[in-house]
Amino acid sequence: MKFRLLLLPILFILSFQGIAQKKQLTLEDAIINRYGDLAPDRLEQLQWLANDHVCSYVKDNQLYKNYTYGLEKKLFKLDDLNKLLGDSLKSFPYMTWVKNNALSFYYKGDNITINDKARKILARVPVPKKGSNFDYCKENGTYAFTKENNLWLSKGKDEIAITQDEDKNHVYGQSVSRNEFGISGGTFWSPKGNFLAFYKKDESKVSNYPLVDYMGRVAEHTPIKYPMAGMPSEHVEVGIYSMITEKTMYLQKQGEPEDYMTNLTWSLDEKYLFVQELNRAQNHMKLNQYDAITGRFIKTVLEEKHPTYVEPQHPLFFLPNEPNEFFMFSNWDGYARIMHYNTDGKFIRQLTKGDWEVTRFVGYDAGEELLYVEGTKDSPLERHLYKINVRNGDITKITHGSGVHYTTISPDNKYFIDHYQSTDIPNVTTVISNGGKKLRTLNISNDNAADYQFGENKIIELPCKDGKNTLYARIILPPNFDATKKYPVILYVYGGPHSQLITRSWKNSARWWQYYMAQKGYIAFTLDNRGTPNRGRDFETVIHRQLGVHEMEDQMTGIEYLKSLPYVDAERIGVHGWSFGGFMTTNLILTHPDTFKVGVAGGPVIDWSMYEVMYGERYMDTPQENPEGYENSNLLNKVQNLEGRLLIIHGVQDPTVVMQHSMKFLRKCVKEGKQVDFFAYPTHPHNVRGKDRVHLMEKVSRYFEDNL
Template sequence: MRRSIVILFLFVQAFAFAQTKQMSLEDAVYGRYTYLYPESMTGLQWMDDEHFSFVEDKSIVAESAKTGEKDTVVSLDELNEIAGTKFKSIPSYSWLCETDLLLSSANKYWVVDIDQKHVEFQIELPNGAENANFSEEARFVAFTQKDDLYVAFADGTTKQITNDGGNGIVNGQTVHRNEFGISGGIFNSPEGNFVAFYRKDESMVKDYPLVDFMAREAEYTPVKYPMAGMESHHVTLGVYNIETGKTTFLKTGEPLDHFLTNVAWSPDEKTIYMAELNREQNHMQLNCYDVTTGDKVKTLFEETSDSYVEPLYPIQFSKVNPNEFYYLSRRDGWFHVYKYNTDGELVQKITKGEWEVTKMLGFDANEKSLFIEATIDDPLQNNIYKVDVKSGKTVRLSLETGVHGGTLSPDATYLLDSWSAKEVAGKVDLISANGKDKRTIFESGDPIKDYQLGENRLVSLKTKDGKYDLHGRFILPVDFDPAKKYPVVVYVYGGPHSQLVTKGWHNQARWWQYYMASQGYIAFTLDNRGTSNRGRAFETAIHRNLGILATEDQMQGVEYLLSLPYVDANRIGVHGWSYGGFMTLNLKLKHPEIFKVAVAGGPVVDWSMYEIMYGERYMDMPQENPEGYKKSDMTNYVENLEGKLMLIHGVQDETVVMQHSMKFLRECVKQNKQVDFFAYPVHPHNVRGKDRVHLMEKVSQYFFENL
């Protein structure tokens, strides 16, 4: 009995000791993405209808979805022997069929027959090759070198597709600064007979002066940066015929500064479909072009808006009926799935309701059931649903609260559900498409279980007009005592395409916020109007007036904080980066009576100095919206500056150029307002790597010393 008591005592002591470990700044910043990052299943993907594969113990392992039986497909040593390489770990891979494995590493590609244990073919790209796009069907890799486009074939030959790159001409790369869902500039056709590619002419865009100060003599390293209201680049889409070597450009016409987005091939490779958006971004046409002639065949449909239209997803052709396709659009105010025919006629609206479809995962064989990720039950969650195409009835397949992401098996019988929740660091479940069966195939340990963390709570508030819910998260200090008063640091972003508060792991908190809580601060974050997954009206409420309603919403969060008896109303600070830096300045300068200390990183100060694609979408052109630009120009509020403010900026920032901070600092000098400033040489918009620890120490120390 006594021995049992001693063991229990030792266990309790060990548990208590484990829970008193404090998070260091290095833990919070560097560890967040390394040793304190949850384990995951590397290389997880479907191998065939029944089996999925993943990397385990330096091998690719296959597991049966039906039985759970595992089998080693190929070991690292075997791969090295087959491919004649010296991989130190399993490289990036994907299955082309049940037996053919595509490997890629350091500009080399191998297709390996796993059954026969031999390399079917390999392709090696030259040094400097970028933007590689592999075509399984035609056994080639399209890639760019500098500003030209090439194709490397399995027989060892390489063809140059373009030869006009340079001097403002860029081929085969992303355009429109990666807006509109664009993530690449090369589009191989389904059967590999053609390569479509973007050609960008930015010769008319003024060179923006960046300087490399690390050279023996500082060097001028200009970039093309089209600012709101100024001249924009011109983009066309070329189509290269692999057999004939001929390139045809689609006749997309004028004005030349419109936007070409969401490129999609027809299954028969005869036509290309593309969303075309005017410079004003309020009128979109889905157009079809003939690949051989480049002529426009038809406009299938159009979308217009009083604010903006933002096409993000290419159409997806039906595999049952090649004359029909599916389109994910926000035309009714929420992202939903529509079925059209190739005459542009609406066949069916498949999903509907005041919630967002966040991803289409695929269909069953007859396309009677659609699998999606969506926010049906909660905008703070992402769940997997099965939709009956005919009736629109939905069934939730991921049952646990959290943020889920699914991968559908080729025959749509199973899904791999990778998810996290507040107290679930990472988990992968295998679920059946009928919703009847589920088993866990992987669960990550909690890498911060030994740390003493402040309590993490979610809070729901209302906008000032009572129209919308606002979701926030706050973290209480370690060893919280409700009888004491605590300072608060508000972390803010607040811009479009963002959501900082979810029901994912730790409610998506940053470890830096836990670090500040360990130092005796309350850490608070709120998603204001303009952020994601809340519908078009919630997002576009900020149009032409950035910072106005968002600041009002953030102040609703502050009002809530001030209602708490343990909040020190005289010690509230705010920090944010990029759009969050802009919001930090809004809060600090418009409410100096509330915010004692602020740190604005990479802040947008004047939207007329931001780039066209993003800036004009949300603000229109400066000449069209002078009052909106005036109200959102932070230099117009410098006279309100009180307390402590620090600006931080990366010297090589190509996203929010240094000019923003310089303009703000100049105005502070003119008005005799004291402000602190720190620059990070060699860093672009974000300070990464070990230097980020230096950055966050700078930010943290500023609050420690002044708040």
């Protein structure tokens, strides 16, 4: 009995020591190792084969095939690939499956194709030595690429200049419209590789904006083209080069020169090119059809208008069994939907309904007439895969488990690789059928951060002041939380369009820097305000012409909640954010100086009239059309309210939120006699990446530790 009594306190001490011995996050852990050694284990290069419902992956320097019915088969080892190449690679190059179960990858300046046993090189295509924006067409074995402002083709050793324009204001084959509207490239191969569509942008009327590189013996002027809201913008055209005739023609663009040409989509027979054309005011979209041979405008298939803005983000999807019919994203009724039309503009059916959004098109099974999408039907905080019967509209959820699912469909449209994570699950990868049956578990990720000390992380719901919506927020408590104590708070904010910071993914999608600061005794808080996505058009577009108003109102709802908690020190609340979050940070500390003691604003927008056309005019219209909105959102008009400590950080080479924002703010602070702190990162653009990010976050952390 005595022995048992003695054992209990010993076990208690050992248990307590086990908790106490949990590791502390360092800044390097939170910023760099979070994506390295501490990241969940995942299968490398997991993908479907090109012509089968079989997936492959790399594990322990071995390439595997995995069949949906459960058989795992070894293909070849890294040693086998090295033997074939006569090399000593330390890891597999990134490989993709192409036709006839062959593998393609980049190696020493060539695109190599080998058989699936790494015993034979099937093809070796040289990659152009000089150039950028490479776009390889598997159907014809040709690279499209750019040199300076012109567009080129390369097949084998031959290089052909498609354009030879000496005017540097004319740019070919590169992304346009500053990557808005889902645009991420400037070249578009046709389905069979017979044509190449490409962008041409004329920046002749766009202002040159001065950036300076200070790192040389003499500082170098490196100007960029930067179209500010209300000022002249670029003119975009679409060209088509024929691989058969080796000639180029341009589409007979409709509308005005500054209209946007977005989401280019080829018809499956390569006869037509469809373009979603948007006026500069961004409130009227026309889906136009063009003849791919002549460039002749054929007709406007359909139109969409809205008093706020229309924002096309996705190309069309043509049905392989009905080539004159297509699926299209639309939010005409208030939520992101999939609509079914034909090329005569006839509306066939609306495939999704209800108060939820389709976030991603996954695939279509033409034989079964089943459409697969991911969306928010179960919750705005989750993503699930849904099966939609095109004939009767029935919707079935395929994925299971509360959280976030990301799926890829097999080539035969029958199976899915499902990457699943939730608040407490880093990642589980399975193969599932289109009926939702789990066929095989490919990987269960280890929590490589399990030995580290994390504070409690929970999602809360708050009523929005509009009386209609619910606001979602995340609160992280210090690891050794004591409800009888008072804790300072750091609000991390973004709050702008296209950003959702709160989901039921691993650790509720928290930034690990927030855990790091919680470890130092701060409560970390984040809230998704109105204006953020995936909650319907009204929730997102309420910010139109008045950026900062409703966003701040919702953030202050979160602050009111925090102040109601007995363990929150209401006298010690700080705020930090970057870009739109920098705008929000500065706005909050200037508008509510009695609430926020400390702020750190990175790359902040100070005056929206100095921001670029494509993004700025979507949400604010032009300064000429909306002078009151621009005036009310101009933070230079609030500098006199500054009372707390504010640190402004800006990248010297920032091409997105140009340094002029911070310079004008600093100048206004001097005029108003307000003290403000400032730090610039030479050589860095809009954000600070790589190892220098540790330096950045140490500066941010110290600023709160010293002042909050």
